[in-house]
Amino acid sequence: MDSYVFFRVGKYNFAIAIKQVVEVLDIVKTQILPKTPQFVVGVANFRGEILPIIDLTTMFKLNSTDELDKRYIVVLKYFMENTESFLGLSVDKVLGVSEGKVEELERLSQMPLQQVKQYTVSGVQLGDDFAFLLDIDGLLQAIAMEIMRYVNSKK
Amino acid sequence: MNPDFKNLFILEVKDLLQQFESDLIDLENSPERQELIDEVFRFVHSIKGAAGMYGFNEIVIIVHNLEEIFRKIKQGNLQIDKKIIDLSLHAKDLILRYLNVEKTPNLSEDLQNLIREFERLNPELKDFNKRFNKTSENQKTYYIIFHPDADIYQRAVNLTAIIEDLEGLKYSLVKPFEAHKNPEKFDIFWEIIAYVDDLAELDQIFVFVQDEVQKKILCDCNAFELQGFKEFYQSLGENFSADRYEKLRNFIQDQLKQKLQKQENQSVGQSADSLEVKEQSLNYVRLPAYQLDNLLKYVSQLITYNYQLQVAIDKSDTNQVKIISQTLQTLISEIKDYTLQLRLLPISVLFRSYNRLVRDLAFQQNKKVRFIIEGEDTMIDKTYIEKLYTPLLHIIRNAIDHGIETPQERIEKNKSPVGTIKISAYQSQANLIIQVQDDGRGIDLELIRKRALELGLLQQDEKLTDQELLKLIFSPGLTTSAKVDEISGRGMGMTVIRTAIGELKGEVEVDTEPGLSTTITIKLPVTLSIIETLHLSAGGINFLVPVFNIVSVEKLPVSQIQGIKDGRIDFRGETVPVLDLNKFLELKDGQQYDKRVLVILSVGQCKYGVIFDNVHGQISAVIKNLGAVFYALDIFIGASILGDGRIAYILDPFKVYKC
Numbered sequence: 026m027d028s029y030v031f032f033r034v035g036k037y038n039f040a041i042a043i044k045q046v047v048e049v050l051d052i053v054k055t056q057i058l059p060k061t062p063q064f065v066v067g068v069a070n071f072r073g074e075i076l077p078i079i080d081l082t083t084m085f086k087l088n089s090t091d092e093l094d095k096r097y098i099v100v101l102k103y104f105m106e107n108t109e110s111f112l113g114l115s116v117d118k119v120l121g122v123s124e125g126k127v128e129e130l131e132r133l134s135q136m137p138l139q140q141v142k143q144y145t146v147s148g149v150q151l152g153d154d155f156a157f158l159l160d161i162d163g164l165l166q167a168i169a170m171e172i173m174r175y176v177n178s179k180k
Numbered sequence: 181m182n183p184d185f186k187n188l189f190i191l192e193v194k195d196l197l198q199q200f201e202s203d204l205i206d207l208e209n210s211p212e213r214q215e216l217i218d219e220v221f222r223f224v225h226s227i228k229g230a231a232g233m234y235g236f237n238e239i240v241i242i243v244h245n246l247e248e249i250f251r252k253i254k255q256g257n258l259q260i261d262k263k264i265i266d267l268s269l270h271a272k273d274l275i276l277r278y279l280n281v282e283k284t285p286n287l288s289e290d291l292q293n294l295i296r297e298f299e300r301l302n303p304e305l306k307d308f309n310k311r312f313n314k315t316s317e318n319q320k321t322y323y324i325i326f327h328p329d330a331d332i333y334q335r336a337v338n339l340t341a342i343i344e345d346l347e348g349l350k351y352s353l354v355k356p357f358e359a360h361k362n363p364e365k366f367d368i369f370w371e372i373i374a375y376v377d378d379l380a381e382l383d384q385i386f387v388f389v390q391d392e393v394q395k396k397i398l399c400d401c402n403a404f405e406l407q408g409f410k411e412f413y414q415s416l417g418e419n420f421s422a423d424r425y426e427k428l429r430n431f432i433q434d435q436l437k438q439k440l441q442k443q444e445n446q447s448v449g450q451s452a453d454s455l456e457v458k459e460q461s462l463n464y465v466r467l468p469a470y471q472l473d474n475l476l477k478y479v480s481q482l483i484t485y486n487y488q489l490q491v492a493i494d495k496s497d498t499n500q501v502k503i504i505s506q507t508l509q510t511l512i513s514e515i516k517d518y519t520l521q522l523r524l525l526p527i528s529v530l531f532r533s534y535n536r537l538v539r540d541l542a543f544q545q546n547k548k549v550r551f552i553i554e555g556e557d558t559m560i561d562k563t564y565i566e567k568l569y570t571p572l573l574h575i576i577r578n579a580i581d582h583g584i585e586t587p588q589e590r591i592e593k594n595k596s597p598v599g600t601i602k603i604s605a606y607q608s609q610a611n612l613i614i615q616v617q618d619d620g621r622g623i624d625l626e627l628i629r630k631r632a633l634e635l636g637l638l639q640q641d642e643k644l645t646d647q648e649l650l651k652l653i654f655s656p657g658l659t660t661s662a663k664v665d666e667i668s669g670r671g672m673g674m675t676v677i678r679t680a681i682g683e684l685k686g687e688v689e690v691d692t693e694p695g696l697s698t699t700i701t702i703k704l705p706v707t708l709s710i711i712e713t714l715h716l717s718a719g720g721i722n723f724l725v726p727v728f729n730i731v732s733v734e735k736l737p738v739s740q741i742q743g744i745k746d747g748r749i750d751f752r753g754e755t756v757p758v759l760d761l762n763k764f765l766e767l768k769d770g771q772q773y774d775k776r777v778l779v780i781l782s783v784g785q786c787k788y789g790v791i792f793d794n795v796h797g798q799i800s801a802v803i804k805n806l807g808a809v810f811y812a813l814d815i816f817i818g819a820s821i822l823g824d825g826r827i828a829y830i831l832d833p834f835k836v837y838k839c
Binding site: 074 | 513514517705767804805807808809810811814815821825
């Protein structure tokens with residue numbers, strides 16, 4: 026069984042394979058990145074590297090359930106277009122790391138969330154509950170598409 | 181002498197030679213520029229002393245000759261013309277050859293010819309050069325029979341001293357033979373083979389016995405340096421015979437021939453292009469001292485933090501360990517970036533090496549070409565410099581050969597008789613762009629079509645757009661040149677270019693306006709690079725703008741900025757568009773300013789203004805990309821981290837506003 030990082034966005038649980046996660050940060054100081062959609066929180070200085078941060082709550086059009094004064098950043102490292110980059114995902118709460126078994130959503134008797142359908146095809150059992158497993162490549166492509174659409178609309 | 185010093189000297193001279201070459205070419209175009217003549221003197225003085233110290237006597241001769249020629253020019257007694265520039269460039273080539281190899285074929289012959297030409301320009305040089313000629317032209321190996329008369333002792337000649345002197349020569353073989361087997365009569369003669377710089381040396385030894393000496397020349401060389409010479413001599417045996425001279429002579433001739441052949445074979449491989457010389461020198465990087473000081477500063481910080489870490493671990497202070505470990509990580513990442521920066525060189529190193537090529541090729545083809553370099557401060561990884569040399573060489577050759585027309589042809593077309601080739605480099609988002617543009621005849625699309633049909637790359641009824649047709653010129657074998665010559669036109673050039681750029685994960689594009697121009701654009705990925713920028717701010721956010729594109733920076737009262745009509749402003753008699761960055765990027769800032777900053781940017785032919793809130797100063801910025809998902813956000817080349825840890829966005833002047 027593989028290990029996953031589990032976190033909460035709105036009232037839903039999500040999971041990302043741990044091999045794609047660099048680390049989890051507490052809230053960091055960000056600076057806005059002009060000309061980007063609302064879900065782009067901004068950029069942060071992550072040990073001398075540029076870390077752009079995406080708010081998954083906004084991106085997934087969900088509402089944070091509790092009045093959270095604190096958010097967590099899940100830092101990913103990814104390769105695209107021959108370059109290595111970092112991306113931070115801002116989430117409501119990180120639940121922890123544990124092993125899990127991947128199942129088809131139907132077998133978990135769950136319907137995929139409409140907003141995240143294109144990058145969640147499976148789920149991971151999490152105790153009595155379960156989490157949507159994020160397909161990172163699909164998520165990154167969706168983010169890139171959204172940004173491109175936004176930039177072009179502003180031209 | 182420490183060989184490292186000698187190597188350093190060689191490297192330094194190679195750098196100086198490159199500068200010297202481009203100075204000479206500039207001088208040819210604008211002979212009135214006195215400061216360039218001063219540069220020549222500076223060049224001569226920088227290498228003359230050291231060249232002598234490291235035993236490069238020929239180089240001393242060459243630079244001395246150059247110095248005297250340019251002294252006459254400075255005094256107004258000689259005019260700069262093509263001949264002088266040709267000779268000086270030739271002198272530069274010879275210096276390079278003397279630096280590189282011990283001896284290449286015809287080297288001393290070339291040197292003699294050069295010196296003779298210099299003497300023709302300035303006869304006063306003859307005296308100086310004669311002193312040097314003594315050491316080169318009179319080098320000969322002699323075959324001597326010394327047969328003293330029987331009365332030699334009665335004449336009070338010290339025979340022992342003569343033989344000892346001969347044996348004491350640096351290069352000599354002395355062998356006695358008995359002439360007659362008559363023990364009652366003294367009759368011995370000596371066979372002597374000797375190599376001397378100067379015949380006077382031998383004459384001095386034989387001064388009292390001149391009539392008893394027979395001299396023959398074996399060769400105009402030092403036979404003792406030939407392989408197996410002494411062994412061959414020994415193999416001639418102990419008995420004298422008259423054909424010993426002939427045998428020795430034949431042996432020497434054979435050896436010389438073989439040696440020359442070997443050298444020629446070697447030189448075919450290396451002199452084909454002076455590229456090899458370049459690559460050798462590029463294996464070293466010379467750094468400004470402050471960069472090493474900075475590295476040292478980083479290292480001492482590492483040592484301090486490491487010590488603090490040890491203390492915290494000893495105290496089992498987990499919190500402190502965490503803090504220090506984070507600081508260390510930041511520091512290490514800074515050191516990584518900094519170290520990578522050390523590999524970067526200004527692209528001028530590469531661009532300037534084509535100066536000479538353009539000049540020589542243009543002369544060869546009776547064309548007039550002005551060579552313009554732009555953006556030569558763009559920093560580029562040194563491995564790129566090596567790999568770009570050949571593809572750019574092909575592109576520039578093509579431009580001269582196929583692009584630029586002859587002066588008559590250009591005049592008929594209402595163009596300036598002097599053609600222009602412009603090579604430029606600049607940084608765009610995550611890309612390094614190199615462009616070669618010529619204002620020649622452009623590419624004949626119909627001709628490409630015809631050749632492509634001939635080669636079967638195209639079907640008769642196939643319809644292609646101009647862009648698609650242009651792409652065909654990268655196909656092997658396709659050339660639009662009517663004649664194939666030694667310079668270019670074998671149809672392989674463009675294929676070579678595309679392959680080489682492809683290896684660097686780059687792209688090549690061709691653009692042409694038939695009859696007017698051809699532009700070749702090379703786009704290379706840049707993983708790490710550094711860019712000279714101006715640090716500005718707007719709406720509380722930091723921005724960096726490449727210095728290369730900045731025309732002017734001006735602080736203006738806010739009232740004047742509010743008065744700008746229709747987003748246009750007068751700048752040096754030109755009306756240019758202006759955009760307010762705060763509005764353009766939808767930045768919010770509560771702060772009020774009395775004055776704001778107008779920066780005029782230039783991109784190609786187009787100029788425009790951008791208004792910022794404040795200007796802070798010039799920064800060398802390490803470009804960091806925002807990540808591939810932000811690819812569409814092309815108004816930023818990337819971002820950079822300022823000294824205090826804040827982030828600044830690097831604006832791409834090519835994308836912020838499009839004229």
